[in-house]
Amino acid sequence: MSDILLTAYPGSILGPIAKLLGMLMDWIYSGISNITGGRVESVVLSIVIITIIIYMCLLPLTIKQQKFSKLSQKMQPEMQAIQAKYKNKKDQASMMAMQEETQLLYQKYGISPMGSCVQMLIQMPILFALYRVFYNIPAYLSGVKGSFTGLVDSIQQTSGYQDTLVSLMEKYNVVTSSGLNASNVASKLADASGDTLSNYIIDILYKLPSKGWDALLDGKFFDGIQSAVEKTHDALLHFNYFLGLNISDTPWYIIKSNFTDKPDKWLLFVILALLIPVLSYLTQMINIKLMPQATNGNDQMASQMKMMNLMMPLMSLFFCFTVPVGLGIYWICSALVRGIQQFFVNRHIENLDLEAVMAKNEEKAKNKRKKMGLSEDYIKKAAQIKTKSIDSKANVSASADTEEKLAKAAEYKANAKAGSLASKANMVKEFNERNSRK
Numbered sequence: 443m444s445d446i447l448l449t450a451y452p453g454s455i456l457g458p459i460a461k462l463l464g465m466l467m468d469w470i471y472s473g474i475s476n477i478t479g480g481r482v483e484s485v486v487l488s489i490v491i492i493t494i495i496i497y498m499c500l501l502p503l504t505i506k507q508q509k510f511s512k513l514s515q516k517m518q519p520e521m522q523a524i525q526a527k528y529k530n531k532k533d534q535a536s537m538m539a540m541q542e543e544t545q546l547l548y549q550k551y552g553i554s555p556m557g558s559c560v561q562m563l564i565q566m567p568i569l570f571a572l573y574r575v576f577y578n579i580p581a582y583l584s585g586v587k588g589s590f591t592g593l594v595d596s597i598q599q600t601s602g603y604q605d606t607l608v609s610l611m612e613k614y615n616v617v618t619s620s621g622l623n624a625s626n627v628a629s630k631l632a633d634a635s636g637d638t639l640s641n642y643i644i645d646i647l648y649k650l651p652s653k654g655w656d657a658l659l660d661g662k663f664f665d666g667i668q669s670a671v672e673k674t675h676d677a678l679l680h681f682n683y684f685l686g687l688n689i690s691d692t693p694w695y696i697i698k699s700n701f702t703d704k705p706d707k708w709l710l711f712v713i714l715a716l717l718i719p720v721l722s723y724l725t726q727m728i729n730i731k732l733m734p735q736a737t738n739g740n741d742q743m744a745s746q747m748k749m750m751n752l753m754m755p756l757m758s759l760f761f762c763f764t765v766p767v768g769l770g771i772y773w774i775c776s777a778l779v780r781g782i783q784q785f786f787v788n789r790h791i792e793n794l795d796l797e798a799v800m801a802k803n804e805e806k807a808k809n810k811r812k813k814m815g816l817s818e819d820y821i822k823k824a825a826q827i828k829t830k831s832i833d834s835k836a837n838v839s840a841s842a843d844t845e846e847k848l849a850k851a852a853e854y855k856a857n858a859k860a861g862s863l864a865s866k867a868n869m870v871k872e873f874n875e876r877n878s879r880k
Contacts, residue, residue, distance in 0.1 A: 459571035464582025467492045467575060471583050483681040485579055485586065486689060489768065490775050496572060497779040500565055501787075508787050513551045513799070520547055550804055569776075576772050578619035579682075580648050581641070589677035590644045596670040597643060604631045606663050607646060614654045618645035647674070652688050653699050685714050689768035693718050696767075718770040719762035725777035726755035732784040 471488040524547065528540040580587040597603050608631070610616070612624045622630055622642060634642055650658075655678070657663060658671045682689055687696060693715035700711040730751045762770040 456567060456571045456574055459567055460574045460582075463492070463496075463568070463572050464575045466495070468583050468585070470495075471585055475585060483585060483677075485583070485681050485768065486684045486771055488583070489576060489772050492572070493772060493775045494779055496568065497776065497783060500568070501783060503565060504783060505787055505790065508791050509799075510553050512791050513553050517547060517551045517553070549806075551800055552802070552806065573769070573772070574619075576769055577766075578645070579768070580644050581619070586648075586681060587644060589681070590647055590674055591640075593647065593667070593670045593674040594640050594643045596667040597664060598639075600664055600667065603664070604628070607631060607643065610650070610654065610657075610663055611646060613657075614651055616646055616649050616651075616654070618642075618649050620645045622646065649690060651691050651695055651699070684767065684771065685717075686711070687714055687767050689771065690766050692764055692766055693770065694763045715767075718767055718774070719759045721774045722762045722770055722777070723755045723759040725774050725781065726758045729777045729781045729784065730755065732781055732788065 467488055470491050471483070471485070474487060474491075475483045521544070524540060524543050527543075528536050531537070531540075575582050580590065597607075600606070605628075608624070608628050611622070611627050615624065617623045620642065622645060627646075631639065631642060655675055659668070659675060661668055664671070678688075691699075696715040697712050700708045758773060762773065
């Protein structure tokens with residue numbers, strides 16, 4: 443299996459995850475082939491099955507995330523009350539008291555400010571790594587790679603094959619997942635040898651569009667290897683086609699190429715090619731409709747979410763025209779699986795007794811504080827002390843302001859100009875003080 447992974451995605455984070463997912467998908471592909479006696483070898487079916495498995499494994503995180511969202515919505519009024527209570531109070535005692543009350547509120551509802559982010563951090567690398575596997579199938583599926591081995595050996599035995607491969611890539615603008623393109627393929631092939639060179643050639647052949655394979659079948663690039671080309675192409679038709687479409691082609695390429703090469707079947711291929719982006723758009727829209735929407739009263743956030751919900755399906759529609767059909771099928775399948783999951787998760791959340799969940803979370807918080815040696819009486823006294831310290835601080839600041847104002851008034855009176863009301867008041871004051879001493 444190790445030689446298969448030479449053209450796999452080399453990233454330090456997603457690479458190892460993609461390797462594990464690739465091993466799982468290879469096991470699924472081989473299992474289907476063994477069960478059916480080799481009659482069914484389908485990359486599309488393997489994509490569908492592994493997508494379902496991955497999303498089923500992520501289901502507990504999905505439920506937890508939705509529960510977090512529901513409890514957050516229920517918590518908002520209390521959170522806003524705490525924020526209003528300490529509004530415009532910037533002293534350290536107030537800020538500490540607000541922080542403690544907020545923490546107790548989170549404990550009451552059993553959620554964490556970073557809870558949703560943590561769940562996303564777990565899910566996203568898995569889904570991105572799965573994308574890398576689908577983008578470079580031969581690097582991970584030994585059965586698919588094995589179908590190219592005979593043709594690769596025949597190509598390497600022809601004279602000037604590297605120059606021919608360069609011409610092939612330039613003619614059909616091939617770009618591989620291992621980084622080969624028309625501008626660097628000559629130097630990459632010249633520097634490579636052994637398994638690395640073989641893997642480069644497999645990458646080129648797998649990314650070759652249908653018109654490229656038609657040219658190879660017609661003998662326009664290589665002479666004397668027609669039997670190897672036909673054998674590999676027959677295998678490709680078996681495992682890499684879905685509804686007559688090569689899953690390595692993009693829908694846009696299928697529409698353009700069939701318009702010029704197969705005008706009699708052009709309409710059929712246009713309908714089939716358009717199905718991929720249209721289904722991707724529709725499944726994304728259904729998925730968004732099923733997602734619970736935030737209702738925290740923030741109009742700006744609500745408008746941003748509305749715009750995002752509008753743009754995401756449109757982006758999916760656009761991207762599915764420009765990426766291989768196989769990736770479009772993955773997006774459709776993942777949206778369908780998420781939609782079905784979301785339907786049942788919504789029903790589960792709706793039937794959830796939030797009061798019971800909160801009571802359970804409060805009990806957990808009490809037990810946690812007990813283990814830390816903090817009794818409930820201590821928490822209450824600490825809260826009272828904090829409140830008193832806030833009030834006393836406010837009184838001290840108020841008395842300080844009063845004394846400052848009195849001092850300024852006395853200074854003004856002492857320096858009053860002759861004939862002014864202040865000077866006359868000083869004379870009356872002195873007269874009264876002299877009479878009181880007699």
